[in-house]
Amino acid sequence: MKSNQLNKISSFLDVRYLITFLIILLVVYFGNLAYITLIDPRGMVYSSFLDQHFNYINWLRNSYLYTSNFLAHLAGMDTHITFPYSLTSATGRHVEMVYECLGINFFSFWTAFVWANNQSIPFKIAWWLSGLLCIWFINCVRVAILLMAVVNHWQYNRYMDHHTLFNLFAYALIAVFILAYTKQHERSHRLAVS
Amino acid sequence: MNSNKLSKALIFAVTFLLISVWAVAQPGNPGQDPDPSPGVPLDLGLSAFIAAGVGYAAKKRMDKKKAGKTPNTLPK
16 A cells, blocks of 8 residues: 555655655754754753864854955955954944854755765765855855945835845856756766666 | 665654754754844745755656656665
8 A cells, every 4th residue: 555655656756866855955954953053052962172173154154254255345345254243344234144144054955956866976076066165155145245235225126125136046046056957967867878 | 775774764864853853942042143133044944945856856757757767666
């Protein structure tokens, strides 16, 4: 009975891919969440060692702040980093990089998306790393532009604020990258078969 | 991936998930930074990512059907 149902599902879903994808997604997604708990001094399970020496959340946040600061300077803005969270303009207006802004959920998704596929390890590593880099860079640009919008008091759209608009733009770029991966994946699969 | 490996992987994932849920259930909501002022979130919910995965799995299955392959039933 069970097997029949699974076979029915497998007639319209690639079950192996889906299960592998879900396992990787859940492990990475909740793994990151668990790690944040470990490096939070307010938590019951706090590791000062991990907090001081392997706080990759802070490394990632700082990389965003430094790069966005650099991009904002390139665009002619006078900005500086106010540690630990903010990118601040000379006028005092600022944007903050809290946990939700780091794009870690996108990193988790991309990791699961790439590693669940049947491909050679070098192919996966190349696409995985370039995808992570792409998401990271899009987020850096997004933060710099958002600060620009805040500082220059750009007019708010009637239906959508800058925040949502830039987020949609970032999602669209990530979707384009997924599409490019899919095309390349299919091409290399066809070559392998022929 | 055979069924034995798959079961082990599933048990591992569920255990990991339960541990992380337990770990997050602590004072101060450690999933967020202490500063409550508005940030610039780049975040889609987990359900959106799962939906994307299901969509891609369906696409892969359709591609295989087009290529004339038999359904990939779960290993017995």
